[in-house]
Amino acid sequence: MAxxxxxxxxxxxxxxxxxxxxxxxxxxxxxxxxxxxxxxxLTGLRQKVANFPGVTVEHHLGFIRDGSGREIELIDxxxxxxxxxxxxxxxxxxxxLNGEMPxxxxxxxxxxxxxxxxxxxxxxxxxxxIALGLPTLVLLNMADELKKQGGHVDVxxxxxxxxxxxxxxxxxxxxGIEAISAFVSSHSEAPSPLALxxxxxxxxxxxxxxxxxxxxxxxxxxxxxxxxxxxxxxxxRVWGPIIFAVVVMGVFQTIxxxxxxxxxxxxxxxDVTGKxxxxxxxxxxxxxxxxxxxxxxxxxxLVFLPQxxxxxxxxxxxxxxxxxxxxxxxxxxxMSRVGLNGKAFIPLLSAYACAVPAIMATRTIENKRDRxxxxxxxxxxxxxxxxxxxxxxxxxxxxxxxxxxSFFGTRALAMLGLYVLGFLMAVITARILxxxxxxxxxxxxxxxxxxYRWPTLRSLGLRLLDRSKAxxxxxxxxxxxxxxxxxLLTTFPMHNGQPPAIQDSAVxxxxxxxxxxxxxxxxxxxxxxxxxTSFAAREVIIATMGTLHGVDPESHAFDLQSALRHxxxxxxxxALLVFFAFAMQCxxxxxxxxxxxxxxxWPAVQFTYMTLVxxxxxxxxxxxxxxx
Amino acid sequence: MIFNFAxxxxxxxxxxxxxxxxxxxxxDLAPRVAxxxxxxxxxxxxxxxxxxxxxxxxPRVYRVDGIEVALRRDVSSRIVVRALSRSxx
Numbered sequence: 001m002a003x004x005x006x007x008x009x010x011x012x013x014x015x016x017x018x019x020x021x022x023x024x025x026x027x028x029x030x031x032x033x034x035x036x037x038x039x040x041x042l043t044g045l046r047q048k049v050a051n052f053p054g055v056t057v058e059h060h061l062g063f064i065r066d067g068s069g070r071e072i073e074l075i076d077x078x079x080x081x082x083x084x085x086x087x088x089x090x091x092x093x094x095x096x097l098n099g100e101m102p103x104x105x106x107x108x109x110x111x112x113x114x115x116x117x118x119x120x121x122x123x124x125x126x127x128x129x130i131a132l133g134l135p136t137l138v139l140l141n142m143a144d145e146l147k148k149q150g151g152h153v154d155v156x157x158x159x160x161x162x163x164x165x166x167x168x169x170x171x172x173x174x175x176g177i178e179a180i181s182a183f184v185s186s187h188s189e190a191p192s193p194l195a196l197x198x199x200x201x202x203x204x205x206x207x208x209x210x211x212x213x214x215x216x217x218x219x220x221x222x223x224x225x226x227x228x229x230x231x232x233x234x235x236x237r238v239w240g241p242i243i244f245a246v247v248v249m250g251v252f253q254t255i256x257x258x259x260x261x262x263x264x265x266x267x268x269x270x271d272v273t274g275k276x277x278x279x280x281x282x283x284x285x286x287x288x289x290x291x292x293x294x295x296x297x298x299x300x301x302l303v304f305l306p307q308x309x310x311x312x313x314x315x316x317x318x319x320x321x322x323x324x325x326x327x328x329x330x331x332x333x334x335m336s337r338v339g340l341n342g343k344a345f346i347p348l349l350s351a352y353a354c355a356v357p358a359i360m361a362t363r364t365i366e367n368k369r370d371r372x373x374x375x376x377x378x379x380x381x382x383x384x385x386x387x388x389x390x391x392x393x394x395x396x397x398x399x400x401x402x403x404x405x406s407f408f409g410t411r412a413l414a415m416l417g418l419y420v421l422g423f424l425m426a427v428i429t430a431r432i433l434x435x436x437x438x439x440x441x442x443x444x445x446x447x448x449x450x451x452y453r454w455p456t457l458r459s460l461g462l463r464l465l466d467r468s469k470a471x472x473x474x475x476x477x478x479x480x481x482x483x484x485x486x487x488l489l490t491t492f493p494m495h496n497g498q499p500p501a502i503q504d505s506a507v508x509x510x511x512x513x514x515x516x517x518x519x520x521x522x523x524x525x526x527x528x529x530x531x532x533t534s535f536a537a538r539e540v541i542i543a544t545m546g547t548l549h550g551v552d553p554e555s556h557a558f559d560l561q562s563a564l565r566h567x568x569x570x571x572x573x574x575a576l577l578v579f580f581a582f583a584m585q586c587x588x589x590x591x592x593x594x595x596x597x598x599x600x601x602w603p604a605v606q607f608t609y610m611t612l613v614x615x616x617x618x619x620x621x622x623x624x625x626x627x628x
Numbered sequence: 629m630i631f632n633f634a635x636x637x638x639x640x641x642x643x644x645x646x647x648x649x650x651x652x653x654x655x656d657l658a659p660r661v662a663x664x665x666x667x668x669x670x671x672x673x674x675x676x677x678x679x680x681x682x683x684x685x686x687p688r689v690y691r692v693d694g695i696e697v698a699l700r701r702d703v704s705s706r707i708v709v710r711a712l713s714r715s716x717x
């Protein structure tokens with residue numbers, strides 16, 4: 001049987017209204033049906049990234065063209081099992097399909113993607129989607145696996161049963177997807193199924209699905225033994241937890257050992273190009289703005305792009321391969337001790353990359369209180385934006401001595417300590433929340449294990465591209481903006497047409513205003529300015545310090561690390577690290593929390609709580625460190 | 629339904645040992661939870677195999693309808709099954 005088989009729906013008389021052609025098509029399917037792979041294959045790089053990164057995770061929009069070259073909008077909906085709203089993900093999908101999502105018009109067609117190797121179970125969703133009455137193309141994905149594992153289905157017979165066109169495809173290889181171009185260029189009709197079950201009755205739906213499968217001569221494939229073999233390794237009583245620990249440590253080790261040289265290379269490149277650009281410009285205010293302000297400021301943040309991408313790459317591999325779900329099973333028992341369940345493990349692990357996608361990922365947690373608790377603790381996880389700050393301060397103050405061979409040194413230990421610190425505060429906070437304001441009965445832990453799969457380069461590449469865009473966007477907007485404002489504040493008020501000494505500049509005045517507040521933590525006004533600007537985003541403090549010392553003749557010749565040693569006592573450096581471990585300094589996170597919790601209450605609580613914890617802990621850390 | 633554990637084979641899903649299989653009889657759970665489980669394939673009459681588990685036997689992975697689903701004990705102890713392979717108790 002050719003993969004490209006497309007079975008047309010049985011002809012029925014055309015209604016005039018159906019002849020307009022599609023404008024918006026929703027991509028719908030159960031979790032693990034290959035929906036996102038298909039969406040990426042269809043739209044490729046033509047995905048819309050609206051305003052802020054991560055925020056677009058809600059529903060990716062993409063564009064495809066029909067036969068006449070007209071653009072059709074594709075909406076990628078979260079995976080759903082049925083149309084009864086159980087989790088926030090399902091609510092989003094249902095609202096879009098019913099045209100109740102503000103700002104989105106109701107889709108006028110559906111691409112329903114089902115896993116052909118689990119056809120009968122997935123047909124239960126088909127019954128519900130077909131009942132919506134929207135023109136639908138049913139795509140039976142993983143056709144190659146179905147065939148390889150000895151399964152079979154007759155698409156013509158299935159199309160007759162469902163009253164919709166049906167095609168066998170492989171989203172990974174792209175086989176059969178020409179059926180989609182044919183569908184979007186057609187003037188498709190509402191489905192005309194032979195029969196539909198009582199939708200509210202899962203048992204009836206399952207019986208219907210079985211009968212439809214039977215009528216389409218569906219033969220189940222034999223599931224491969226290696227899924228079970230891998231499970232008996234990854235969920236082994238002894239090896240499971242060991243592999244889990246090795247994987248988590250491996251994630252961090254990769255980032256530090258492979259990320260650092262890459263960052264250094266990028267730094268060298270930026271230094272050289274910065275000098276060349278400087279040489280092209282006449283000496284004066286413009287050169288000062290571009291080289292000392294913008295280049296030094298944004299450049300000092302850009303160098304961390306390799307490390308951040310590595311983190312996303314590693315988490316992407318773990319997720320796409322199916323291991324992360326097994327890790328959730330292993331972590332569940334531990335998570336339940338702090339009142340959360342294993343499903344919170346996945347968002348919390350992603351929070352080590354970035355809290356924004358992590359908070360979006362909490363949508364799969366059905367229990368509302370568990371979800372809010374997870375959202376509130378996620379920013380305590382050491383995100384990639386803290387990484388540059390930690391790296392910078394540790395490198396400036398702690399000489400690297402080997403502890404466990406050359407592999408693990410004092411700096412790595414300090415870094416690990418900070419990761420543990422954030423994690424412990426998350427655990428303490430979760431316990432407090434779950435035993436007080438967010439107390440709830442244990443939510444049932446029901447989790448479908450995705451099959452193990454090789455992650456594809458294509459999907460990993462798209463992820464990384466998405467994250468690079470987000471990071472560069474931030475470097476190009478927030479960080480660039482902050483560096484320009486800072487440069488202005490350091491260059492004015494002018495004295496006799498000359499920029500003032502740094503201690504007479506406008507920024508110094510600002511810094512001196514907040515100095516009394518931060519003096520107890522051992523910080524001077526320069527760090528104060530850094531703290532103020534870092535409330536936009538954590539890594540901005542580096543850009544700020546870069547700009548401040550770039551324009552200060554006293555430290556101009558220093559590299560950033562020596563400048564920091566000039567600025568901070570070792571005890572104050574410890575306080576600064578602790579402050580960054582706990583403080584909520586990220587506008588994007590606050591914005592996404594506001595959106596996900598539908599109001600300012602939780603972001604306000606979170607911001608206040610985290611800032612107080614950060615201040616109190618930094619104060620304590622400073623005074624303890626002074627004793628040594 | 630009255631649970632009569634003396635009746636050979638009737639047991640809670642949670643009581644299955646790794647590798648044992650059983651036929652699902654009834655879901656004794658809140659309608660929302662039961663509904664979700666049924667969408668995943670936990671339909672009365674279906675065969676379930678107990679597979680690997682997290683540390684300490686909880687949560688456990690069950691194979692049903694060609695997929696694997698992990699359940700915590702609080703859910704699996706309220707799913708009534710009839711054991712197939714060996715007696716459970």
